[in-house]
Amino acid sequence: MSELCQLTxxxxxxxxKQRKISSVELTESVLERIAEVESKVQACITITEDRALRExxxxxSCIARGDIAPLTGIPALxxxxxCTQGIRTTCGSKMxxxxxxxxxxxxxxxxxxxxxxxxxxxxxxxxxxxxSTENSAFFPTHNPWGLSRVPGGSSGGSAAAIAAxxxxxxxxxxxxxxxRQPAGFCNVVGLKPTYxxxxxxxxxAFASSLDQIGPITKNVTxxxxxxxxxxxxDPRDSTSVPYPVPDYTRxxxxxxxxxxxxxxxxxxxxxxxxxxxxxxxxxIKKLKELGAEIDWEASLPSTKYALAxxxxxxxxxxxxxxxxxxxxxxxxxxQNASNVIEATEKTRQFGFGPEVKRRIMLGTYALSxxxxxxxxxxxxxVRTLIKQEFDQAFKxxxxxxxxxxxxxxxxxxEKIEHPIQMYLSDVCTLPINIADLPAISLPAGFADNLxxxxxxxxxxxxxxxxxxxxxxYEQATEWHKxxxxx
Amino acid sequence: xxxSYEQVKHIAWLARLGLSEAEIEKLSLQLSNILENFEIxxxxxxxxxxxxxxxxxxxxxFREDEVAKSYSQSEILANAPRQEESCFRVxxxxx
Numbered sequence: 001m002s003e004l005c006q007l008t009x010x011x012x013x014x015x016x017k018q019r020k021i022s023s024v025e026l027t028e029s030v031l032e033r034i035a036e037v038e039s040k041v042q043a044c045i046t047i048t049e050d051r052a053l054r055e056x057x058x059x060x061s062c063i064a065r066g067d068i069a070p071l072t073g074i075p076a077l078x079x080x081x082x083c084t085q086g087i088r089t090t091c092g093s094k095m096x097x098x099x100x101x102x103x104x105x106x107x108x109x110x111x112x113x114x115x116x117x118x119x120x121x122x123x124x125x126x127x128x129x130x131x132s133t134e135n136s137a138f139f140p141t142h143n144p145w146g147l148s149r150v151p152g153g154s155s156g157g158s159a160a161a162i163a164a165x166x167x168x169x170x171x172x173x174x175x176x177x178x179x180r181q182p183a184g185f186c187n188v189v190g191l192k193p194t195y196x197x198x199x200x201x202x203x204x205a206f207a208s209s210l211d212q213i214g215p216i217t218k219n220v221t222x223x224x225x226x227x228x229x230x231x232x233x234d235p236r237d238s239t240s241v242p243y244p245v246p247d248y249t250r251x252x253x254x255x256x257x258x259x260x261x262x263x264x265x266x267x268x269x270x271x272x273x274x275x276x277x278x279x280x281x282x283x284i285k286k287l288k289e290l291g292a293e294i295d296w297e298a299s300l301p302s303t304k305y306a307l308a309x310x311x312x313x314x315x316x317x318x319x320x321x322x323x324x325x326x327x328x329x330x331x332x333x334x335q336n337a338s339n340v341i342e343a344t345e346k347t348r349q350f351g352f353g354p355e356v357k358r359r360i361m362l363g364t365y366a367l368s369x370x371x372x373x374x375x376x377x378x379x380x381x382v383r384t385l386i387k388q389e390f391d392q393a394f395k396x397x398x399x400x401x402x403x404x405x406x407x408x409x410x411x412x413x414e415k416i417e418h419p420i421q422m423y424l425s426d427v428c429t430l431p432i433n434i435a436d437l438p439a440i441s442l443p444a445g446f447a448d449n450l451x452x453x454x455x456x457x458x459x460x461x462x463x464x465x466x467x468x469x470x471x472x473y474e475q476a477t478e479w480h481k482x483x484x485x486x
Numbered sequence: 487x488x489x490s491y492e493q494v495k496h497i498a499w500l501a502r503l504g505l506s507e508a509e510i511e512k513l514s515l516q517l518s519n520i521l522e523n524f525e526i527x528x529x530x531x532x533x534x535x536x537x538x539x540x541x542x543x544x545x546x547x548f549r550e551d552e553v554a555k556s557y558s559q560s561e562i563l564a565n566a567p568r569q570e571e572s573c574f575r576v577x578x579x580x581x
Contacts, residue, residue, distance in 0.1 A: 235549065309527070330565035330567070384538045460542070
C-alpha cells in the first residue's frame with residue numbers, strides 16, 4: 001500500500017471514514033516513504049516513529065467508535081519552530097539543539113483535539129531566518145524537483161516533505177515569505193494567514209509583528225481544512241483576534257464570477273525570470289476565463305521600499321526576541337568564562353550561526369541610540385504607507401495576484417555568501433507581512449522542470465476569497481498533480 | 487553608511503554577541519552593504535505619516551488575574567544547562 005502516502009487530507013479522510021484504510025496503514029506508508037527518500041531530501045530534523053504509530057492506533061480506535069474529524073488519523077510534520085511538548089524543538093539552531101519544550105503550541109493542542117498523527121519536525125533556516133533552508137545548523141534540505149536546488153525557506157523542510165509525500169500535510173511559519181516562497185519552489189500550496197488569525201503561542205518568536213503559522217498542503221481543499229483546525233482566538237496570544245472562524249471550505253467553488261482581481265505591475269520586477277513572467281500571464285488569463293475581472297494596471301508604488309522596511313523591522317524585532325538566549329534557562333551554554341557577561345557573549349558566539357548573528361547585529365544597530373529615528377522609526381512610517389496603499393487597492397479589488405518569487409528554485413550554495421541576493425528572493429512575499437495581509441501560493445507552471453508559484457493576496461481576514469480563487473484555478477489546471485522525479 | 491571595525495565591535499557589545507576578528511571584518515563589509523540598500527528610504531517623504539503600531543484596531547487586552555495551573559519546578563528546570571538547589575546556576579554577578 002505504498003501509494004497511501006500520496007493521498008491528500010480529504011482523500012485519506014474519506015477512506016478512513018469508510019474504513020477502507022486505517023490510520024496505522026496510512027502512517028506506516030508515510031514512514032516507509034520517509035525511509036525511502038529522506039537520505040536525498042533531508043526534510044526532517046526529528047522523526048518520532050513510535051509516537052506516530054501509537055497516535056495512529058489511538059486514532060483508529062476513535063474512528064472505530066465513529067468519532068472522526070477531518071484531520072483524525074492524518075499524519076503531519078511540524079516545522080521545528082513550533083513547540084511540541086516532550087519532542088525537542090530546535091529551530092534549526094545549535095542554540096536549541098537539545099531543547100525539549102514543557103508545553104505545546106496552541107496550534108498543536110488544536111491539532112491534537114482532532115487526533116492528527118505527529119510524524120516529527122521539519123528542517124528550517126535557523127530561527128526562520130533565511131530563504132533557502134541552508135541556514136539550518138544541521139544540514140540543508142534538497143528540493144525534490146532538483147536535488148542540487150534549494151527548497152526555499154525558511155519552511156523548506158515542510159514544503160519539500162509535502163512535495164516528496166513524506167507527510168500528508170505540514171505546518172510552517174511565515175515572517176516574510178517563509179511558507180509561500182518554499183511552497184512555490186516545491187509545487188505545493190502554502191498559506192500565510194492574516195496577522196492575528198492563528199495563535200502564535202508556542203511559536204518561537206523571530207519578528208513578533210510579522211510572524212504567522214500556516215498550512216503547507218498538496219492542494220487548496222486541504223489548506224482550507226487545516227485552516228479550519230488551527231485558526232481562531234487564543235487567550236494566550238493577545239494579538240490573536242476574537243473574530244469568528246468561518247468554514248474555509250464553504251467558498252471553494254470552481255468559478256470566479258463577480259471577483260475583481262488586480263495585477264500590481266511593481267511585482268513584475270526587473271531581473272525576474274522570463275518564464276516566471278510568462279507562466280503568470282498565462283495563469284492570470286485562466287483566472288479571467290474562470291469569470292474574474294482582471295485589471296492588469298493595478299499599482300502599489302511603495303513596493304520598492306518593502307525590502308528595506310522589512311530588513312530593518314524584522315532584524316530589530318529579532319534582536320530583542322533573541323536576547324533571551326543567554327545560556328541560563330535553556331539551550332546551548334558556554335560557561336568557560338571569567339564573568340557572566342563573557343559567558344553570555346561566548347554562549348551566543350558559538351550557539352548562533354552567521355545569518356542569525358548578521359540579523360542581531362543589524363537590528364541592534366537600527367535600534368541603537370542615534371540611529372533609531374533614521375532606521376526603525378522611518379521604517380515604521382513607511383510601513384504605514386505600504387499598508388495604506390494596500391487598503392486603497394482593496395477598495396477596487398477583491399484580491400491581488402503576483403508571482404510568489406521572481407525566479408524558480410536556485411542552486412544550493414548559489415546565494416549563501418550574498419545576503420542581499422538571498423533577501424531579494426522574498427521581494428514578492430515580504431510586503432504582505434508588512435501589511436499584515438493573508439496570501440496563498442499555489443502551483444502555476446514549470447520552467448525546466450522547476451515549479452513556478454502564483455501568489456494571491458487578500459483583504460485582512462478574507463482568507464476565504466483567496467482560497468476560492470486558488471481552488472477555482474487548481475480545478476482548471478493540472479500543475480498540482482505533477483510529482484517530482486525522486 | 488560605512489560601518490567601521492570599532493562600530494561593529496560596539497554593536498556586538500550592545501548585543502552581548504561574541505565575534506571573532508574574522509567575523510568582525512566580514513560583518514563590517516556585509517552590514518555596510520546592507521545599510522546602503524536602506525538609503526532608498528530617504529527618497530520617501532514621511533512628514534506627518536504616523537509610524538505603524540498594530541495592524542488591527544485592538545485595544546489593550548486585559549484578563550482577570552486568576553489562579554491557574556502552572557509548571558512544576560522540575561519541568562521548568564529540565565532544560566537548564568546548570569542548576570543547583572532548585573535554582574538556575576549562573577556565574578557570579580558581583581565581584
